[in-house]
Amino acid sequence: MVERTGAFWGRRHGKALRLGQRGLIDTVLPALTVDLTQPPADPRRLFPVAVDDVWVESGFGGGEHLLALAAARPTLGLIGAEPFVNGMAKALARLDGSPLAERVRLHPADSVELLDWLPEASIGRFYLLYPDPWPKKRHWKRRFVSPVNLDRIARVLRPGGEFRFASDWAPYVDWTLRRLLDHPAFAWTARTADDWRRPWDGWPGTRYEEKALREGRTPAYVIARRL
Known part of the structure; x- marks a missing residue:
């Protein structure tokens, strides 16, 4: 089976945005969007304040995890990619007027272009949380995790950096x-059977996780270290 290398999302819109949400997309998002037309540089320079590391989250939904990280780590810069307009609007509502906006930058599409733009070995962590599983076999080519995308993630992670899924x-x-086990650039960090069943330290939870638990599904938490 050929695994897809392009876009990995389905629809971009859900229910119609409210007037205030449309205003956030028009006025707040442009100021926070990473300009991929510019030559790539150290991503720490994307922020108006000093940060000591930059992490990326792909498909951040409404921004719950992304903004919890920003609040918990005051010296961290974060780049979030989200193609779904309604999720982006929710995150912008929380960022508008917040000091967290100084340390958050956004990419309103899936993260493939962002990964290709970032310099080599320039970030410390990459998150992919509750991505669309595309359960039907004919849609498996849409799954984000593929050898090609793991190559992309490996290129931008520094040695010792982490891919968290x-x-x-x-x-x-x-x-x-x-x-991951087949990829030469990554090592799975699990040491016991429970390592991948427990949320990571500081995990704030997400609405997708809450839904999964309500419906009786058991989440898994995978950490792979960049060699």
Whole structure:
């Protein structure tokens, strides 16, 4: 099976945005968007304040995890990618007027272009949390985790950096682990059977996780270290 190398999302819109949400997309988002037309540089320079590291989250939903990280780590810069307009609007509502906006930058599309733009070995961590599992076999080519995208992630992570993946869909967890174990740039960090069953320290939870737990699914939390 050929694994897809392009876009990995389906629809970009849900219900119609309210007037205030449209205003945030028009006025706040442009100031926070990473300009991929500019030559790539140290991503720490994207922020108006000093940061000591930069982490990326791909498909941040409404921004719950992204903004919790920003609040918990005052010297961290974060770049969030999200193609879904309604999720972006939710995150912008929380960022508008917040000091966290100084340390958050956004990419209103999936993260492939962002990964290709970032310099080599320039970030410390990459998150992929509860991505669409595309459960039907004919849609597996849309799954974000593939050898090509793991190459992309490996290129931008510094040695010792981490790829963190969470999902409640067991077949996608297995899919991801197989590809990570086959990739020469990554090592799975689990040491015991429970390592991947427990959330990471400081994990704030997400609405997708809450739904999974309500519906009786068990999430998995995978950490792979860049060699």
